[in-house]
Amino acid sequence: MRTARWALIGAGGLVMVYAIAGALTDPDVKGGALLFLIGVLVAHDGVLLPLTIGAGALAGRLVPMPVRTLVRAALLVSLAVTVVALPLVLGRGRAVDNPSLLPLPYGRGQLETYAVIWAATGVAALVAARRRRSAGPADDSRAGRRSRQPRSHKPPSPNG
Amino acid sequence: MVRDPEPRVKTSLRAWLFQPLPPPPAALRRGPLRPGAFDSRSRSARLTSLLGIALAVAFTVCFVTGLISHFIQHPPWWFGWPSRPVGLYRVTQGVHVATGLASVPLLGAKLWSVYPRLFAWPPVRDPVHAIERAGIAALVAAALFQLISGILNIAHWYEPMPFFFTAGHYWSAWLAIGALLAHIGVKLPIVRSALRHRTPERAPAGSISRRGLLGTVGAAAGIITLATAGQTVAPLAPIAVLAPRRPGTGPQHLPVNKTAGGAGVRDAIFAPGYRLTLTGPGRTRNLALADLAALPQHTVVLPISCVEGWSSTGTWTGVRLRDLVELAGVDPEDAEAFVESLETRGRYRATTVPPPHVRDPFTLIALRLGGEPLHPDHGYPARLIAPNRPGVLQTKWVGRITVRGMQ
Numbered sequence: 001m002r003t004a005r006w007a008l009i010g011a012g013g014l015v016m017v018y019a020i021a022g023a024l025t026d027p028d029v030k031g032g033a034l035l036f037l038i039g040v041l042v043a044h045d046g047v048l049l050p051l052t053i054g055a056g057a058l059a060g061r062l063v064p065m066p067v068r069t070l071v072r073a074a075l076l077v078s079l080a081v082t083v084v085a086l087p088l089v090l091g092r093g094r095a096v097d098n099p100s101l102l103p104l105p106y107g108r109g110q111l112e113t114y115a116v117i118w119a120a121t122g123v124a125a126l127v128a129a130r131r132r133r134s135a136g137p138a139d140d141s142r143a144g145r146r147s148r149q150p151r152s153h154k155p156p157s158p159n160g
Numbered sequence: 161m162v163r164d165p166e167p168r169v170k171t172s173l174r175a176w177l178f179q180p181l182p183p184p185p186a187a188l189r190r191g192p193l194r195p196g197a198f199d200s201r202s203r204s205a206r207l208t209s210l211l212g213i214a215l216a217v218a219f220t221v222c223f224v225t226g227l228i229s230h231f232i233q234h235p236p237w238w239f240g241w242p243s244r245p246v247g248l249y250r251v252t253q254g255v256h257v258a259t260g261l262a263s264v265p266l267l268g269a270k271l272w273s274v275y276p277r278l279f280a281w282p283p284v285r286d287p288v289h290a291i292e293r294a295g296i297a298a299l300v301a302a303a304l305f306q307l308i309s310g311i312l313n314i315a316h317w318y319e320p321m322p323f324f325f326t327a328g329h330y331w332s333a334w335l336a337i338g339a340l341l342a343h344i345g346v347k348l349p350i351v352r353s354a355l356r357h358r359t360p361e362r363a364p365a366g367s368i369s370r371r372g373l374l375g376t377v378g379a380a381a382g383i384i385t386l387a388t389a390g391q392t393v394a395p396l397a398p399i400a401v402l403a404p405r406r407p408g409t410g411p412q413h414l415p416v417n418k419t420a421g422g423a424g425v426r427d428a429i430f431a432p433g434y435r436l437t438l439t440g441p442g443r444t445r446n447l448a449l450a451d452l453a454a455l456p457q458h459t460v461v462l463p464i465s466c467v468e469g470w471s472s473t474g475t476w477t478g479v480r481l482r483d484l485v486e487l488a489g490v491d492p493e494d495a496e497a498f499v500e501s502l503e504t505r506g507r508y509r510a511t512t513v514p515p516p517h518v519r520d521p522f523t524l525i526a527l528r529l530g531g532e533p534l535h536p537d538h539g540y541p542a543r544l545i546a547p548n549r550p551g552v553l554q555t556k557w558v559g560r561i562t563v564r565g566m567q
Contacts, residue, residue, distance in 0.1 A: 012342025016338035030323050072367070076368075076376050097422060098419050102315065
């Protein structure tokens with residue numbers, strides 16, 4: 001394993017050198033690529049991820065316990081969809097003489113996608129609530145759960 | 161192991177590499193750097209390992225399919241690409257874009273799972289640790305570069321990218337894959353032990369569990385795929401509400417990337433004196449549109465498969481390229497054709513059709529699409545359409561073909 005590890009590290013290092021040398025000698029890659037490389041790192045680690053963690057913490061305060069996990073999951077899925085959809089929704093790539101490019105109303109598409117995500121979340125919450133009710137008096141502790149019949153279709157349980 | 165010829169040098173290098181660096185002043189240990197700043201009970205080596213493996217597979221798929229696309233466009237001497245199956249490139253490039261889009265939630269979750277390590281204290285312990293952290297910074301930056309530049313490219317939004325997309329995406333892919341290999345090498349023991357020993361779930365109530373997060377990432381990837389894959393998988397088009405293209409949408413039911421107006425060829429393509437100049441060794445012919453239409457016509461059903469991941473099938477009618485090669489006095493079984501557009505400039509104004517595609521009877525200089533003369537945006541008066549080739553190499557508004565035998 002030691003040899004394999006050093007082979008991977010060595011090969012990876014060489015490939016990185018090849019990438020940097022290639023980028024430096026390619027006239028189509030200007031300093032802008034380095035700017036973009038640093039920009040996306042700072043934007044993600046310094047802005048998007050802290051905001052996401054903050055939103056998750058806020059959900060912890062605002063959303064009642066039985067559905068908190070589901071809401072957090074739905075927020076994450078919505079965020080991932082938004083990252084893909086945003087450039088389409090903004091539509092900055094549209095061209096006047098080419099209606100076949102970005103032909104759809106993407107704002108509506110994004111809302112429809114949110115609707116599907118949150119409707120599924122609502123259904124999952126109802127199913128989980130019914131399970132809890134049919135399982136007897138509210139008892140969310142793990143010990144309480146384990147003592148009951150195991151179920152084949154476990155919903156995403158609030159405390160995992 | 162071979163006996164080290166200069167043990168002293170090695171020892172001193174080792175000593176230097178692992179020499180502890182002085183820790184920064186403790187007063188700087190604030191905000192996210194302070195101990196216990198993150199509630200990490202939902203995070204685990206096992207979660208990070210599982211996400212990492214999935215991401216490594218996804219990035220490998222993207223890298224290989226992307227490399228195929230790059231080599232088809234800039235073939236090195238050892239690379240050959242067949243003309244069949246006709247839809248192979250449609251699949252590899254569709255997979256490239258779909259996998260990249262599905263990687264968005266994967267990468268997001270992976271980076272979340274290791275975020276506290278960004279604020280590890282001390283920031284660097286020794287030179288080796290500093291090298292490893294620089295490598296991880298390169299990996300994260302290059303991975304984000306790949307996904308974000310790809311998303312911007314399929315949306316044709318180029319202002320945020322102050323570089324030529326194709327070149328930047330290509331070299332940062334090498335950076336990402338190199339950093340990924342080294343990262344796997346460094347983390348292999350952690351991954352192995354995390355996969356061997358099942359650690360119990362520790363997520364506090366209300367937090368997403370490990371299994372829950374993996375499910376959430378899978379759901380997000382699935383929804384993104386369903387909402388976009390219809391740009392190349394036609395049956396999914398009705399639900400592809402976030403597809404940058406619709407296979408049947410465009411002039412003559414086919415999307416367009418570059419319009420005749422955008423290419424600046426509107427005057428040239430409608431000029432009454434239009435001729436297709438066909439040059440072989442020692443002979444040149446100028447063919448008017450009527451001359452081309454008088455040659456044997458063939459009809460093929462072939463997709464336009466864009467590097468951006470969309471594709472759409474058309475029914476093309478025109479002259480076989482191999483017939484034109486023969487007309488130029490060259491054996492079509494082993495020839496290469498340089499096809500030039502009427503565009504006076506532009507990166508993709510000309511392309512070389514390699515022997516397998518020249519030979520293939522499906523390769524046409526098409527005059528008609530769906531039974532009608534080509535729409536100007538689809539390359540009127542004549543365009544190249546060949547099987548298993550990126551759309552960007554299917555030269556439109558063809559003005560000149562130069563044929564060369566391979567012997």
